Structure formats: structure tokens, C-alpha cells
Amino acid sequence: MPPSLEGPRRGQPRRNQTGPENASNAPPTQPIDPNITATIHQIMSEMLPSLVAQTVEALRQSDDGEDPNLVNQPSETQGQGTDTGGNSQEIHLWLERFHKQKPRVFILAATPVDAEDWIIHLEKIFRVLGCPDHIRVELAIYKLEGDAYCWWHVWKQAHTGVVDIGSLTWEEFKELFYQQYFSNSDKDAYGREYATIRQRDDESISDYMARFLRLASYAGIIAGIASYQTEKFKWSLNGKYRSKLINQNFTTVAQVVDAARNIERERLDTIQFKGDKDKKRKHDGSSGSFNRFKSDNSDKRRFGGSKFSGSSQSITSSNPSVTTPPIVCKECNLPHRPSPCLRMTGSCFNCGQRGHLANWIKSKLDKACPDYS
Incomplete structure (x- = not known):
């Protein structure tokens, strides 16, 4: 019986046609150029943040009840900015970069210098980021809080319909800001201070x-x-x-x-x-007074409680406001008041009079000090 020319019956699996006998019919495979792969990865990495931002914005718009298809459509004022933020996607990207620089908020200015410092602080960030002019105004308004934002809100309400707030430039915003917080009268006052400036005594x-x-x-x-x-x-x-x-x-x-x-x-x-040096002198003086006090006490014990140490006390009692501590004499090596040494003048060591000596001093004179007891 001749072989059947019909194909495989229904329900039977088709045989694999990729066997060795059909290998010659397979299309040839070529390796992918690594440069093309790198280019594709680079393009995708650049597009990914934008796609994520568009997706997030579309979801936010859909939650608010707006049409997500209108998010990516350019507005008529794109590139000029509006008072409500202009293109929301552009503001979102700039705001994220702006927050990474940790800008300061402005509530009020204690002095005009504080207002100028805040403007200089923002301009440094804008210059580094390369912010366009209309974005600078939007970001600066975003950092106004408290009294400062109340001022801007009142000004905006008063000039709606009179001034195109959406096309306000950065220089125009600075002029309005300085009129409120750093007026010409303040600048004139600083100019007069510069004309008569002098360094204060307590100023470094x-x-x-x-x-x-x-x-x-x-x-x-x-x-x-x-x-x-x-x-x-x-x-x-x-x-x-x-x-x-x-x-x-x-x-x-x-x-x-x-x-x-x-x-x-x-x-x-x-x-x-x-x-x-003064601290050291005071320290040495206190220790020296303590040593002299010990010396005086030892002298009293040595000479039997004589009135020798009373020489320094007599100075204090005569003038209570002045106290002169005794010093060690170079002639007799004993402490006494700052006056001529009694040994050199031949005077009595007890009363200071001449003609007799203290009886505790060995001498050939028979007359002793009448004050000695």
C-alpha cells in the first residue's frame, strides 16, 4: 500500500522541523554591536526621569479630575511663566533641583541687610542651576512665608489686571521686594554712615x-x-x-x-x-606672705614672745587703709617694716630708741630696754 500523502491527522502533534536535516534553512545570527547597546541604554536613562515625571503628573491631574492628555500639551504662556506656576511639569523639575540646594525661607527682615542677604543667597543658587528668568520669580515666591507672603498676596491682588504678573521678570520682582524691605531711605542712611565711618574701640x-x-x-x-x-x-x-x-x-x-x-x-x-605674669606674681606673693607669717611665728617662739613682730603691725594700726607687709632685711636676715635696719643704726629691737638694747641681745651695755617685758 503506497504511503499516504495526507498531513498529520488532527489531534496529533506536529513533528519538529528544526532537526539536523533543516538546519541549513535557519536564518543566520549576527552579534549585536556593543556601541548600539550602550547608545540605547543612554537614551533610555535620559528619557526615564522625564517619563516618570510625566506619569506622576498625569496621575495627579487624573486624581484632580482634569484631563491627563492636556498635561504634555504646551501652554500659550510656556517659557514666560504664570502666577500659578506656568507649565506644571517644568516647575516640578526646577522645584526638585531647587530644594536640593536647601534655600532659606523669608518671613521678615529685622534689618534691611537681612533682606539683601536673602536675595543674594537665592541668586547664588539660581546662577548655579541656570534657572531662567521667569522660573526665578516663581521659586522666590515659593519661599516667601508669614508676613512676607502676606505682603506679596496683597500686592498681587491690588495689581491684578493692571500688571501682567505672569510676565514679571526677576529684576522687576527684586525692585518690588526692595521697595518693601530695603528702601532708598535705608540705602541713603547707610551711605551717610559710610561717609563718617570709624572703627569702634570694642570692634575687631x-x-x-x-x-x-x-x-x-x-x-x-x-x-x-x-x-x-x-x-x-x-x-x-x-x-x-x-x-x-x-x-x-x-x-x-x-x-x-x-x-x-x-x-x-x-x-x-x-x-x-x-x-x-600678674597671676604668677599674685601666686608668688600669697605664698611669700604665708612663708613670712611662718617666719614671724617662729621668731616669736624663738625670742620668747617679744614685741619684735609688732614692728610691722604698728604700720597697719597707724594707717588702717594701708597695709605694708614686712620684708626680709639683707643686713640682719630678719623680717621687719621697710625702714632703716635697727642693727645698722644701733637702736633697740623692741622700741626702736637709741641708747639701749633689748636684754635678749648679748651686749656690753648694762642698760636694757625699759619696754621689754
Whole structure:
């Protein structure tokens, strides 16, 4: 019986056609170029943050009841910004980068200097991140809190329809901010202070330099060129520094500061050395008084309770406000008041009179001190 030409019956598994006899019909395989693989990975890594941000924003919009398809459509004011944040995706990305720099919030300014310091702090972050102009305004408004945000809210309500708040530039925002927290009258006051600036007695060189340079920045063209500022800084120093620098020539304020700091360090070292020396002298004096007290007591015991130690007490009793401690005499090697030594003058060691001696001193004179007991 001839073989059947029909195919495999229904229900029977088809035989594998990839055996050795059909190996020649398989398509050839080629290795993938590693450069192409690296390029694909790089493109995907760059697109992944954007895709994640778009997905998160779409989910947020859907939760709010908005159409997620409108999230990625460019708005008419994209690139200009609006008062409510402009393009939400762009603001979201810039806000994330901005928060990583840990910017300070602004609530109120105790002094006008605090307001300017906050603006300078934000501009440093904006310059590093490369923020566009309209994004700077949005991020600065985001960091206003308390009284500062109330001021901005009131100003925005008062100028709605009069000023295009959505197209407000960074320079315009700074001008509005300074009108509120750093007015022209404040700048004029700092300029007048710069004109009559002097270093205070309790002000260090570093503190005075910081105050001088800050006031010079407020004074503007009134501060003068570098050589004028150098001379003004030198002549406005305290007399204890100016007297040593007056005949020296400097070209910059930094040179004057460096020389004045050396004088300041020398003065501090001298004061510290004198303080240590005075402490040592007091310590030596207290220990010396204790030793003299022991010597006086030993002398009393030695001479049988004589009135020898009363020589120093007589000075105190005559003038209670003045107390002169006894010193050890180089002639008799005994402590007595600062007066001519009685042994050298031939006077009595008890009463100080001449013509007799104390009976506890061996002498050829027969007359003893009548005050001795």
C-alpha cells in the first residue's frame, strides 16, 4: 500500500522541523554591536526621569479630575511663566533641583541687610542651576512665608489686571521686594554712615572690615575707587592701629587689613602675657606672705614672745587703709617694716630708741630696754 500523502491527522502533534536535516534553512545570527547597546541604554536613562515625571503628573491631574492628555500639551504662556506656576511639569523639575540646594525661607527682615542677604543667597543658587528668568520669580515666591507672603498676596491682588504678573521678570520682582524691605531711605542712611565711618574701640579688625565693605557696597559711586577706599579704611582705623600704619603705603584694603591684624595679634599676645605674669606674681606673693607669717611665728617662739613682730603691725594700726607687709632685711636676715635696719643704726629691737638694747641681745651695755617685758 503506497504511503499516504495526507498531513498529520488532527489531534496529533506536529513533528519538529528544526532537526539536523533543516538546519541549513535557519536564518543566520549576527552579534549585536556593543556601541548600539550602550547608545540605547543612554537614551533610555535620559528619557526615564522625564517619563516618570510625566506619569506622576498625569496621575495627579487624573486624581484632580482634569484631563491627563492636556498635561504634555504646551501652554500659550510656556517659557514666560504664570502666577500659578506656568507649565506644571517644568516647575516640578526646577522645584526638585531647587530644594536640593536647601534655600532659606523669608518671613521678615529685622534689618534691611537681612533682606539683601536673602536675595543674594537665592541668586547664588539660581546662577548655579541656570534657572531662567521667569522660573526665578516663581521659586522666590515659593519661599516667601508669614508676613512676607502676606505682603506679596496683597500686592498681587491690588495689581491684578493692571500688571501682567505672569510676565514679571526677576529684576522687576527684586525692585518690588526692595521697595518693601530695603528702601532708598535705608540705602541713603547707610551711605551717610559710610561717609563718617570709624572703627569702634570694642570692634575687631575682621568685624570692622566686614562693616566697611558692606557700607561701601551700599554707597555705590560715592565709595570711590580702590585707592580712595584703601586710604579711607586706613585713616578710619582705631588710633591703636592707625598710629603704626599711618606712614605705610597700601594699594588695597586687604593689605591694610593684613597689617592691622598683625598688630592686633601682637596686642592680644602682650595682654595675655601680662595677665599670666600678674597671676604668677599674685601666686608668688600669697605664698611669700604665708612663708613670712611662718617666719614671724617662729621668731616669736624663738625670742620668747617679744614685741619684735609688732614692728610691722604698728604700720597697719597707724594707717588702717594701708597695709605694708614686712620684708626680709639683707643686713640682719630678719623680717621687719621697710625702714632703716635697727642693727645698722644701733637702736633697740623692741622700741626702736637709741641708747639701749633689748636684754635678749648679748651686749656690753648694762642698760636694757625699759619696754621689754
